[in-house]
Each structure stands twice: as C-alpha cells, then as structure tokens.
Amino acid sequence: MSLSLPYALAVWRRNAAMYKRTWKWNILPNFFEPVFYLFSIGVGVGAYISQMAGTSYLAFIAPGLVCVAAMNGASFEVTYNIYVRLVFEKTYDAMLTTPIEPDDILAGELLWAATRSCIYGGCFFVVLMLFGLTPLPSSLWVLLLIPLTGFLFATIGMVFSLRIPNIDMFSFYFTLFLTPLFLFSDVFFPLKERLTGGWLWLAEALPLLHPVRLARASFRGEFSVTVLWDLAYIFGISFILLLWARRGVRHRLTN
Amino acid sequence: MVVGTRELSKKFGERVAVDQVDLEIPSGVCFGVLGPNGAGKTTTLRMIYGVTQPTSGTIHVFGMDITKNLRAVRSRLGVTLQQNVLIEALSPKENLQVFGRYHLLREPELSRRAEQLIDFLELRSHADVPVRQLSGGFQRRLSIALSLINAPELLILDEPTTGLDPAVRLALWSRVRELREAGTTVLITTHYMDEAQRLCDQVAIIAAGKVIASGAPAELIVSRLAPETVEFDFTPNEEALLFDGFEPKRRLRIGRRLMLYVDDAAHLIERIRGHDKGDRRPVIVRPTNLEDVFLSLTGTSLEGNP
Numbered sequence: 001m002s003l004s005l006p007y008a009l010a011v012w013r014r015n016a017a018m019y020k021r022t023w024k025w026n027i028l029p030n031f032f033e034p035v036f037y038l039f040s041i042g043v044g045v046g047a048y049i050s051q052m053a054g055t056s057y058l059a060f061i062a063p064g065l066v067c068v069a070a071m072n073g074a075s076f077e078v079t080y081n082i083y084v085r086l087v088f089e090k091t092y093d094a095m096l097t098t099p100i101e102p103d104d105i106l107a108g109e110l111l112w113a114a115t116r117s118c119i120y121g122g123c124f125f126v127v128l129m130l131f132g133l134t135p136l137p138s139s140l141w142v143l144l145l146i147p148l149t150g151f152l153f154a155t156i157g158m159v160f161s162l163r164i165p166n167i168d169m170f171s172f173y174f175t176l177f178l179t180p181l182f183l184f185s186d187v188f189f190p191l192k193e194r195l196t197g198g199w200l201w202l203a204e205a206l207p208l209l210h211p212v213r214l215a216r217a218s219f220r221g222e223f224s225v226t227v228l229w230d231l232a233y234i235f236g237i238s239f240i241l242l243l244w245a246r247r248g249v250r251h252r253l254t255n
Numbered sequence: 256m257v258v259g260t261r262e263l264s265k266k267f268g269e270r271v272a273v274d275q276v277d278l279e280i281p282s283g284v285c286f287g288v289l290g291p292n293g294a295g296k297t298t299t300l301r302m303i304y305g306v307t308q309p310t311s312g313t314i315h316v317f318g319m320d321i322t323k324n325l326r327a328v329r330s331r332l333g334v335t336l337q338q339n340v341l342i343e344a345l346s347p348k349e350n351l352q353v354f355g356r357y358h359l360l361r362e363p364e365l366s367r368r369a370e371q372l373i374d375f376l377e378l379r380s381h382a383d384v385p386v387r388q389l390s391g392g393f394q395r396r397l398s399i400a401l402s403l404i405n406a407p408e409l410l411i412l413d414e415p416t417t418g419l420d421p422a423v424r425l426a427l428w429s430r431v432r433e434l435r436e437a438g439t440t441v442l443i444t445t446h447y448m449d450e451a452q453r454l455c456d457q458v459a460i461i462a463a464g465k466v467i468a469s470g471a472p473a474e475l476i477v478s479r480l481a482p483e484t485v486e487f488d489f490t491p492n493e494e495a496l497l498f499d500g501f502e503p504k505r506r507l508r509i510g511r512r513l514m515l516y517v518d519d520a521a522h523l524i525e526r527i528r529g530h531d532k533g534d535r536r537p538v539i540v541r542p543t544n545l546e547d548v549f550l551s552l553t554g555t556s557l558e559g560n561p
Contacts, residue, residue: 002325004326006359007357007359010356010357010359011357013353013356014342014353014356014357017342017345017349017352017353018342018344018345021344021345022344089340090336090338090340091340093306093336093338093340094336094340094354094401095357096306097304097306097329097332097333097334097336097402097411098329098330098354098357098358098405099325099326099327099329099330099357099358099359100357101325101326253306254306254307254308255267255307255308
C-alpha cells in the first residue's frame with residue numbers, strides 16, 4: 001500500500017487547475033441538460049400520464065435523473081479524459097518522475113471524477129429545486145448519494161479504460177452500457193412492475209438501479225430495508241473495482 | 256556516486272532490452288548514454304528513476320536502493336521525458352505551479368521557484384500565454400523547467416534536443432552546462448554524438464542493450480581510433496593499392512566512402528594524391544569524433560542505414 005493523500009490531492013489539483021480555466025463554459029450545459037429532460041420527458045410525456053407511483057410523472061423521474069447526471073459526470077472523466085492523459089498526453093509518465101506513485105494517481109483521478117459528478121449532479125439538483133421538485137429536507141440525502149454514485153461509476157469506467165486497446169472502444173461503453181443503464185434503471189418506469197422471476201434478480205446487477213432507488217427513497221422520505229442492500233451494493237462494487245483498477249494502473253504505468 | 260547500476264537487465268517477454276549494464280555516475284558530472292534508437296537508453300533511464308522494474312541487477316541512486324526508496328529518490332531528481340508533457344490550456348507559469356505541487360511545494364516557495372525557472376530558461380516573454388500557442392523550442396524549454404522545479408541534484412534528460420533547431424539546441428546546451436557548473440549531476444541520453452561530445456564529461460555507448468564502450472569522449476577517440484580522420488570515396492581495389500605497405504590506425508568503409516583514422520593526415524594525403532594521378536578527388540580531413548567511435552564499434556550508422 002503506497003497511497004499518500006497529499007500526492008493524490010496534487011493529482012486532483014492538476015485537473016482542478018485545468019477545469020478552473022474553463023469552468024464557466026463547462027458548467028453551462030450542466031444546467032441546460034436537466035431543463036431539457038424535465039420539459040421533454042417530465043412535462044411533455046408526463047402530460048399523458050396522470051399519476052406514477054402516487055406522484056406526478058415529473059416528480060417520479062426527477063430523483064433518478066440526478067443519479068444519471070452524477071453517472072455521466074464521472075463517466076466522461078474516467079473514459080475519454082483518462083485515456084487521453086494515459087496514452088496521448090503521457091501525463092502519468094510525467095507524474096511518475098516525481099514522488100507520485102500509481103496509487104496516488106488512481107486515487108486523485110477517482111476523486112476528481114467524483115468531484116465532476118458532484119458538479120453535474122449538484123447543478124441538476126439546483127435546477128430541480130428551482131422547479132420545486134425537491135421535498136425538503138429529506139431530498140438533501142441525495143447530496144451524499146451523488147459522490148457515491150460518481151465514485152461507483154468512476155471505478156467502473158476506470159477498469160474499462162485501463163483494459164481497452166484503443167479509444168474507439170468507448171463508443172461501446174456509452175451506447176451498450178451507459179445508455180441501457182439510463183433507460184432501464186428505474187429512472188423512467190418501475191422496473192419491478194415489468195419484470196418477473198429470475199429477471200427481477202438479474203436486474204439487481206444493474207449498477208445505476210441502486211443509486212436511483214436510493215434517490216427516490218430520499219425524495220419521498222420513505223426508507224425501507226432495501227436501502228441497506230442498495231448501499232451495500234454501491235460500496236461493495238466500488239471497493240472490488242477499486243482493487244481491480246489498482247492492479248490495472250500499476251500494470252499500465254510501471255512496465 | 257550519484258547513480259550506480261550493477262548487472263542491470265530488463266527483459267520484455269523474450270526480448271532483452273537492457274543486458275547486464277554497469278554504470279557509475281559520479282557526482283557533478285554530465286554523463287551521456289549514447290546509442291541508436293531502440294538501444295535500451297530509455298528503458299535504462301526508466302529503471303534508474305524507478306518506473307520500470309529491472310528483471311535482475313541492482314540500482315542505487317544517491318546511495319539508496321531505488322526499489323525501496325522510490326519517493327525519497329524521486330524527490331531529489333528531475334526528469335525531462337522525450338515527449339513534452341504539458342497542459343496545453345495553461346500558461347508556462349501555471350504548468351510550473353501544477354508540476355511543483357507534484358513535489359508538494361507550497362507558496363511562496365512554489366512561485367519563487369517558478370519565477371526563477373522562467374528567467375533561467377528564458378520563458379519570460381511568454382510566461383502567461385497558453386502553452387498550445389508556444390513554439391516547439393519554447394515547449395521544450397518549459398519541459399526542462401518543469402523537471403527543475405524541485406531543484407534536483409540529479410537531472411535526467413531523455414533526448415532533450417531531438418527535433419529542435421540549432422539555435423535552440425545551443426541555448427539548451429549552455430543551460431545544461433550552467434546547471435552542471437552549479438553542482439547538478441546530469442544524465443543525458445542522445446543519439447546525437449556531437450551533443451554528447453560537447454556536453455558530456457563521460458559517456459557510455461550502448462547498442463542492443465549492452466554497454467560497448469565507456470569513458471571520456473576524448474579518451475575514447477584516441478584509444479579506439481586516432482585524432483584525425485581522412486574521408487573520401489575510394490573503391491576496394493584502389494584501397495588495396497593505396498595501403499600496400501602503409502597501414503593507418505583504423506579504417507572503416509561504408510559503401511564507397513572510406514574513412515581512415517590517423518595521427519597525421521598530411522602524410523596520408525600525399526599518398527592519396529600520388530595514387531589518383533592528378534584526379535584530385537575531394538578529400539575531407541577533420542577531427543575524429545564520437546560518431547566515428549560509434550561507427551567503428553558497431554559498424555552501423557546511428558540513423559539506421561549507412
């Protein structure tokens with residue numbers, strides 16, 4: 001174990017320094033995107049749906065979309081951006097000429113991805129607040145859920161990025177992994193009402209399902225024992241993937 | 256001894272990249288590792304600063320085993336990689352600050368070092384311009400500045416002047432000399448023999464992962480060849496006639512080109528003129544350089560083809 005927090009933060013600050021330069025332009029889409037979703041799906045499609053699980057359709061999809069924003073924020077960072085730094089810009093080769101070690105790089109990058117997820121998810125939450133869709137105070141739990149979701153998807157993306165042979169593989173990651181997750185993880189309809197038997201169990205494997213369930217529980221202020229399972233999933237999978245990513249980073253950087 | 260390697264080897268699968276390399280780099284010298292592309296220079300460097308694990312052998316830097324004291328060793332050295340690793344959206348000043356934090360430098364020391372290096376590498380005129388707008392020479396100078404941010408005792412330069420124009424190369428060489436005079440030990444890899452000859456106190460020539468010669472450049476030239484080189488086009492038949500009863504210290508043929516290494520060129524030129532019967536073919540007389548040493552050792556040109 002050779003993680004040192006000050007060095008990990010130096011890695012984090014490299015990305016923060018770049019983001020600071022462009023944040024005014026970068027952050028704008030983070031506000032527009034939720035507005036478009038809310039109007040198109042929530043208001044537009046929602047007009048044909050009188051009620052969804054006891055609420056308006058708009059209120060039904062709102063919590064899940066916060067998780068989607070957190071997922072996307074982290075995913076962009078650990079896919080294209082990581083790959084460019086790793087393969088083209090050789091950022092990590094330069095870091096490894098300093099006292100920084102591979103574990104610090106991994107920690108710094110995952111923390112940064114989680115930070116980006118907080119920016120995305122946080123912006124989305126603010127927009128929801130302006131729409132009056134965030135019941136207070138219970139929905140504030142989501143602010144803790146956003147970084148956890150970000151970290152989960154940061155580890156997933158990191159493992160993928162360290163193993164692919166070329167940058168074109170990311171289109172698979174987005175269209176065959178993230179897009180289906182977005183569409184089938186309880187965000188737009190309750191999955192369990194459309195699935196039966198073994199499929200229901202299989203659906204529990206979907207990583208976005210758990211944050212979405214937690215977010216919805218938080219918005220409704222209805223916490224059941226499922227919360228523990230969802231949290232256990234998020235922490236457990238993040239941890240396993242973290243160990244896997246650690247091996248991958250060492251392998252890629254130190255040979 | 257700042258760097259000492261013992262029977263250092265690295266295999267990538269079946270391929271032997273570095274083969275039983277012994278290097279001893281004393282404090283305060285400029286040491287050159289010379290060799291063609293793919294000779295194992297970069298792999299050797301990567302093992303010295305601890306990024307690549309040796310397959311066998313030992314490495315001590317500042318008297319410490321690199322594999323056990325990675326952070327301690329790296330905090331005292333600086334490395335300029337072959338490829339410039341810069342944040343293009345940020346200015347040279349900001350790049351220096353980001354890189355300084357990798358060494359946990361804090362303000363006001365961080366800014367003080369950055370300002371010093373901006374002056375030292377003559378980056379002042381563009382200190383606040385995004386790096387992507389800078390010329391190749393500027394970017395290279397900034398890369399070297401980054402590797403000096405922690406005031407290293409050992410500076411490692413991996414092919415520092417490849418692709419630079421002559422003026423920039425000269426400027427960089429003089430900076431390297433200044434650093435060395437101030438006590439920094441410099442380890443440089445290059446496939447430019449003129450660069451090595453001008454900068455280095457000692458060199459190790461490596462080919463196919465092995466050290467094939469080492470020593471001070473001038474000593475290598477004298478011991479392996481001779482101080483003067485006479486170079487001209489001559490067929491093998493003519494060559495046989497010319498050397499009937501005369502043997503220069505060493506000769507080397509690459510295609511039609513013949514290179515003769517001698518202590519005194521005048522005598523040889525007389526002989527050649529006697530043979531070419533008024534033909535007055537062009538003959539070049541020049542000081543023998545490291546490139547000749549390399550050619551004589553490997554029989555191949557540095558750039559691949561003779």
